[in-house]
Amino acid sequence: MSLPKAFATPEDYFEACFDFFTKYKFVLDGPNTDILINKTLNNIDIPDLECLDVYDEKFTLNGLKDIEYFKDFCTALERLSVLYGDVEERTNNIELEAPVGPKKKYEVITLAKEVEDICYIYGCDTVIDVGSGLGYLDQMFYEATGYNVLGLECNLSHYARAVDRQMKYHESSLENVVYIHHRVTKNSGEDISQYLRDYFRNHGAVCITGLHSCGDLAVEGMSLFLKMEDVRTLILMPCCYHKMERQGNRFVNFPLSSALKEVFDRRNGEELIGVPFMRLAAHPTQNDRSLEQMVFSLMSRAVLQLYAFTHKCTVSRNRRKAVKVRKCDTFEEYITQAATTGFTLIPNTPIYGSIPVSAEDEQHERINNFDLDKLRHIWRSYPEVHFKKAAIYIVMQNYMQPVVENFLLYDRLLYLKEMGVDVCEHKKFFNEGQSPRCIALTAAKETK
Template sequence: MEELSFCNKRLVEILVDNQWMYNFQVTRFFIEEPWKSLPPEWREDLLNLTTEELNSLPFGYVQDDWTESLRKYISSATELVLPRNLSEEIQPCTLTSELKRGMNPKKQHEVRHMAALVSDIATKTGCDVVIDVGSGLGYLGHVLSTVYGLKVIGLESKSTHTSGADKRLFSENNENIMNVTFEMNDSEDSLSNFNTLISSCLEKFKKAEREKVPDDGNLSSSWSEVHSLNSAVRNSNENGNGADVTGIGVENSELDTCLLIGLHCCGDLTPAMLRMYLEVTFVKGLCCVSCCYHRMTKHGSKYTHFPMSRDTEATLSKFDLRPTIPFLRLAAQETRARWKTLSEDSHQSHTNAVAYRALLELCAYKENTECNKLFRRIATAKDFADFESYVDKILSRCEFTSRQGKESIKDKLNLLYEEYKGKFPYIEVITVLQVILQPLIERLIIQDRVLWLLENGQNAYLMPVFDDAISPRNIAVCSMKIN
């Protein structure tokens, strides 16, 4: 734990010193003017990079004649990046055409690797039941059951997803999977409901084993009871009371051990899972990949679930680093693996997209007006080819609250373009500095969760589970409970 604590200190020191790189909304680029905080001695070095050099910066590329402070920033930051290369210890499973059904290549990659890691932890912990939180349409659970022979309880907050998972499930009449609508959070009611629900599901599995679900294409009494369970828990979630589902065909017997898993758990879901893991006795293992850190709940100036550990909280307080939405959003951005592959055209397209949107924001700011979308999407990639095309599309798909006519708005946008086009090169410069910091912020968040588990007497480790060029959120927090 001392090593992680020291690492926390190094991460926070770099992030505090370079807040100007990330603490602004990208759409306010020309309002906030972050390039003005760029050290003058860095500008010539960074503005004259080739595409290959620009792409290599997040991997520690420096030149001997660069200013010392820039070289120190790059080397110090890249030293703290977590290893993201796929572990050779865990070999992904092979999917049949039936198991691939409905999955795009990215999802197939994630499911093949995640299923293999989950199976490994299940074997080491002796768990024969997996609780898949945020199970969606049930792809991962289907593979865990079919390939590895595990029983699966899929928990999904959206009933439309559990219905879709059931359709996929019942096409094979698989009695080793149950899909239940349940919204997990870290409240006492949710903990009570989780305990009761999972206990009952485990009893259903045992009952199904004894009765052997008939293979006649119809729901057996055991499956009907699962849907009754769904209704009971759903009603409980709606009225805020703990669900009493113990009377739905449950017989008293020893509970099986369970492994709690989540593939890309959004916002507050991972912290809620960690609490369930810690407090529920029959949950013996954990494997969770998080995402969307910026969607964590915020009360006042503080986030409810970051930091979680006492160590991280003390370090943030000591250096007065206060997490913001841009800070957490950067942690959830693509990693340097994709940045490395960008072409010169891709960089130009990104520059145009940021610059044109930021000029629109600047115009609205200067004219004290609002730009309201008339359509969900106001511009496509081809509309960013040149500024004239972008402006024409904006004026046809948006309305402004000011009394100025669209021609007046167009003239002012064109004037702003001429005024700020010389600042466009700074967009990729600031962006690459953010790409360098992205893995540090994500490490701070993930490491905080590991420290919280350690502080609460459990072991924990991190495992790169996907190729981050395919699936950027690729680090799993894993734990095997110490009794």
């Protein structure tokens, strides 16, 4: 990401971002599941909303510019936005032969080609893949270039499967592609340097890459890039910003730059920028579901949350995809899934007072789920205009997401520049229609 053209200095840009985020704080500072609990949608006040077709494919907030509220919103967005050109479609002569979907295949092929190009430009013959997963990127890169690859993965199951796949399908890469079970941190430099000496004794310059640089991993990769003498280039795809480590009410690795730290502290940034803010930064702006489907999903889940809140309970998912929304045409179908297999209600405080709870009683307490009649009553209590407000809320989040992400990533870019790295940028590598994770950080140390 970069500094929008409307601003002369980073400080001016960060100040304008804080003004914008503060004015529309209700879109940023709470979980989407809590919009009914917090009465979030009451902040959206549009005259004659009942007559507005928000689900029309041609509907945009720009069409509401005659309303002062949205005129200011759209004007501020325009000033704070950074525009990217069309993505250059990349191809690779090596076919990815693995049981992965089109999205994953597209990401691996594209990033492998980008890494190949940057290694060629800066003379790297070795790649460190942080968060290497099942090793798809590593094997494709090796087959295309013959370079050394060190894959570092903290998930033991993923690491074991990568090694197993290599032994079964890529035995010829054993001398050049090495997988290590290792959790990458900013203090991993000495260990990684030793791995390189052990396995690639005569290696040259090194490139650090990562396709799934979730949470703090992208920042840890930046730290290794700065500290390790052999590392010359960096190319990371950050994601899942909301998983970054927190201490108290602040993120450990945000802000990084001196420019943002000064503004952040003066504007009490920790009161505004929390997990929901970071979750929005990683939120995909394109979705293959219609706006009406997204509103249904948002409101349905919010009803469950409101029910749990009023009954002093917490909603716990029983599985990753608690409700298969695409198979739900009605709220009745949604709550049937939710109450039977999707979620469990857990009381916030023991209902048995000081009496010890037996395992049987605890299990009974957990599976005593939702009262479906009460859920139906809550759903019916919201008029159609409230659902239209939910649609406006979703559209506002989609409009704000690139600005929120730019705010976060520009801080990282400034930090690298403050540390003396002049060759660095955020670049759009992927087409958003094929992969929502489309922005990569690239950096290089100038040779002396």
